[in-house]
């Protein structure tokens with residue numbers, strides 16, 4: 001069978017590889033002239049790395065990653081530890097795959113290197129999807145019409161395909177914005193930073209971890225915001241990120257002061273849909289279920305979509321596509337929608353004002369960690385978290 005995948009982000013690339021693996025021909029169509037990823041880190045939980053292994057990419061990604069032994073949650077004002085969870089060998093043994101911290105460009109490169117050049121059309125913007133006579137078509141900005149047995153729209157949080165397939169709806173501003181930066185390890189060596197940490201404070205949280213074999217510190221500093229610029233590449237004003245965290249622990253402030261190139265952008269989500277597929281076309285990744293990144297699961301969910309989509313189409317003939325897409329969506333929709341809600345709740349919890357509510361949260365987190373070795377969202381990391389076909 002022939003498939004067209006729209007969008008060469010993490011979701012579209014993983015879907016392309018998964019469809020190849022299922023034995024189908026794929027054309028991957030991307031609007032930008034080059035493969036690109038934002039300069040930042042990404043956490044890959046075992047549910048994502050297990051699927052990267054199935055795609056034959058785990059070794060390449062792991063070679064560029066760091067492997068945290070645990071994550072700590074800390075109090076904004078003095079860094080005191082609220083609780084810690086295991087992520088190292090114990091998690092790998094439990095979930096059958098490692099927890100990795102990766103530079104997004106390294107992940108993207110491992111994915112693109114596995115896709116044959118002949119299957120990729122860069123510089124090709126899709127402006128419409130339609131279906132007729134047992135085939136699905138994409139129309140490009142230059143007026144070409146490409147046909148296939150199925151079309152997978154992995155066109156990201158601003159998905160136009162979502163509107164073409166299901167009618168107009170907009171990305172929803174989460175009232176939070178993120179500052180992101182990468183710092184060379186040498187510039188923060190004196191700060192004695194904890195390994196992977198999430199610092200919680202009123203209306204804010206601050207995350208840092210090492211990527212690229214420990215050479216770079218990835219920083220994500222999240223603030224509540226009334227309005228935000230939408231671009232991934234909006235530069236913060238000089239010192240803006242430091243001012244936003246005034247009064248925080250001196251290590252946090254030192255990191256923010258030393259950050260050179262800081263990107264600031266609003267965090268958006270998409271409302272859950274009742275279905276992602278129609279006939280021979282389906283959404284995948286952020287186009288289907290964009291979420292706030294507070295459980296570090298958006299890309300992992302896109303990679304899982306890709307894996308389940310490929311599984312649903314193994315051995316499929318053109319006539320089987322609509323049913324196979326139904327099976328894919330049945331196996332993925334509830335889990336991804338649950339992760340969207342869980343990530344939003346985590347943000348509310350992280351940003352509680354100082355006082356009784358924050359104290360109760362800290363006590364709750366400490367009690368949970370005393371009883372459980374793994375993060376609350378780890379219930380979604382196991383092999384059995386994806387329902388059987």
Ligand SMILES: Cc1cc2nc3c(=O)[nH]c(=O)nc-3n(C[C@H](O)[C@H](O)[C@H](O)COP(=O)(O)OP(=O)(O)OC[C@H]3O[C@@H](n4cnc5c(N)ncnc54)[C@H](O)[C@@H]3O)c2cc1C
Nearest residue numbers: 007009010011031043126156285286293296297298299300
């Ligand atoms: C601050 C932040 C931190 C995050 N941290 C994590 C984390 O630690 N772990 C994790 O798992 N997830 C994380 N995420 C989420 C993750 O980044 C996203 O869920 C993931 O990148 C979505 O991938 P995607 O392929 O669906 O979309 P995208 O990566 O947005 O890719 C969409 C692609 O489609 C192309 N495209 C769009 N429209 C068209 C068109 N009309 N024609 C052709 N091409 C088109 C675009 O150019 C782009 O290449 C984070 C997100 C943010 C914002």
